[in-house]
Amino acid sequence: MKNWIGIIAIFICSSMFAQQTNFKFDFGGSRTQEGFIPITEHSKFDRKMGYGFMDISGLKSVDRGGDALTGDYITSDKPFYFSVVIPEGNYDIKLNLGDSKGASQTTVRVENRRLMLDDVKTKEGEVVEKIITVHIKDSILRNQEGVEIGIVKLKPRERKYLHWDNLLTIEFNDKAPKVCAIILQPNKTAKTIYLTGDSTVVDALYEPWASWGQILPYFFIPEEVAVANYAESGETLKAFEDRHRIDKIWNKIKPGDYLFIQFGHNDQKSGNSTKSGYRKRLKEWINKAKQLNVTLVLVTSMNRRVFDKNNKIVNTLDDFPDAMREIAKEENVYLIDLNAMSKTLFEAMGPENSKKAFVYYPANSYPNQPDALADDTHFNTYGAYELAKCVVKSMVDQKLPLSKFISKNYKGFDLNKPDPFEKFHWPESVFMESLKPDGN
Incomplete structure (x- = not known):
């Protein structure tokens, strides 16, 4: 007993x-x-x-x-x-x-x-x-x-x-x-920033993959702001709905919180056009956010690492960035044009040095990796850090309300003068995987 x-x-x-x-x-x-x-x-x-x-x-x-x-x-x-x-x-x-x-x-x-x-x-x-x-x-x-x-x-x-x-x-x-x-x-009491998006936004678990979303918290004043990253690799706007990821956010988000939306890479690859559901869903999300008194921030998808013969970035995203720009203007919501900023950033790096921002590694750099990694879509931690600074720069330059909560860790950023790769500090975690994330 x-x-x-x-x-x-x-x-x-x-x-x-x-x-x-x-x-x-x-x-x-x-x-x-x-x-x-x-x-x-x-x-x-x-x-x-x-x-x-x-x-x-x-x-x-x-x-x-x-x-x-x-x-x-x-x-x-x-x-x-x-x-x-x-x-x-x-x-x-x-x-x-x-x-x-x-x-x-x-x-x-x-x-x-x-x-x-x-x-x-x-x-x-x-x-x-x-x-x-x-x-x-x-x-x-x-x-x-x-x-x-x-x-x-x-x-x-x-x-x-x-x-x-x-x-x-x-x-x-x-x-x-x-x-x-x-x-x-x-x-x-902290304002919560809810992030939605794909593998370029997600909190990636495994080295060497990374995204701007998992670096973003570093640039905000603690106690004032919390970053809630709900992005996931391979997602489209439709898949984000179908898997109830956006429902989870709608049930938690409060007036005064922020919703960041970045989709395009996988929406484009899934065979959709901006006219077959993308615009409609995006506007539905915007209307819902407005009803909940939530601040919307649309983020255009960053470019892939594709250069032409003149060392200029080639648009591989069709009209998805333009669609998001147009909708932001039509709906009078904030826009972070990461697509335009990444073009400037990658061109400043150049075709060869830009590989240092992406998942480019010789064979056997990581466990169970017999082949070299050469990915022009997904970023390593250095590339993710540079893109996160782009996002923060846009907030500051536009004087978004969130900009008053940016910490001293952000000291300004010149897109034409990327941080030296050699000075980037990132002791690797124990979790490593050579399998690339879903989506492209």
Whole structure:
């Protein structure tokens, strides 16, 4: 009888924990700050417990003495991942990074390699506090009362993603990542930017693939803005509807939030013209957003890496960019002309150097990659970073309301002078795959 009581008690506690939205974790050794949950190098993730590391191999707890919270930390010589079971929503995450008796260098990403903090360096004896704001989503459709009414139809490959798994996952990376503490709490006031689109927008899980959508959060002030990326590889406007991805957004988006829409690559490839559903659906989405008092931002699809004999970019997107430009004007909504900006950017790079922004790699650069990769549509992390800066530049230049929330990480951008590839900083994640994303 006592055993059953114990089992029931554990079940109740774990169920309550799964619904918890505020957490305080003290990373390090045996000393724990009062009111914090202790996390050591042995804290392997347990869904019943509700938190832990994805992989504990290589983790090391270091205790320098002194303050219980900041005097110890966890580190590793490879990227490590900490997950927490929390309901969907926006969260502020306070991170204590550093070493009370040494230096540190940490890059922080969340979920599918979504960039939040880049190359945070602390000098010897310094522990810094950083805040990031993260959107967590699940695949359940709920009405305004929170009642489950359906699901998003995920593709098989999406079931491996870290952003549909009912967890927050934080990636700690770089040469000397040292994590002292994490505090999580809901953010009910941040404006949310919902991103819709295809493989050029999606939060890509695997190196070397990347998109501008997963870099965008890095350029916004935390606590003020959360980026919610619902894009997926291979999607068209119609497929986005058919799989209920847009329904998920309509059920969550609030007045004052933003909806970014970028489709064209796959709509064109699916055999559609701009007159056979594309314009109609786009205008239906715009009307719905206006009814919900949501701010629309249309984004024209960026160019593919196709040059003519004069080293000028060739339009391979038919009239889809023009259609989006026309609709933005007709409906009086914001437009980010990434198509035009990418043309300038790629031409400034030139035919050969532009390969550094795309997935161009010799054979055996990545696991299970016997053949060279030469993809003129999909970007690596450097290319994604440059395109994200294009998107931010357009917001700033047009003085979109969102521009007042752009962080100091954005220092301006000249399309004719791309950032040097050699100076781009991106320590690779552990997730790698040579199979290209859906769509082209």
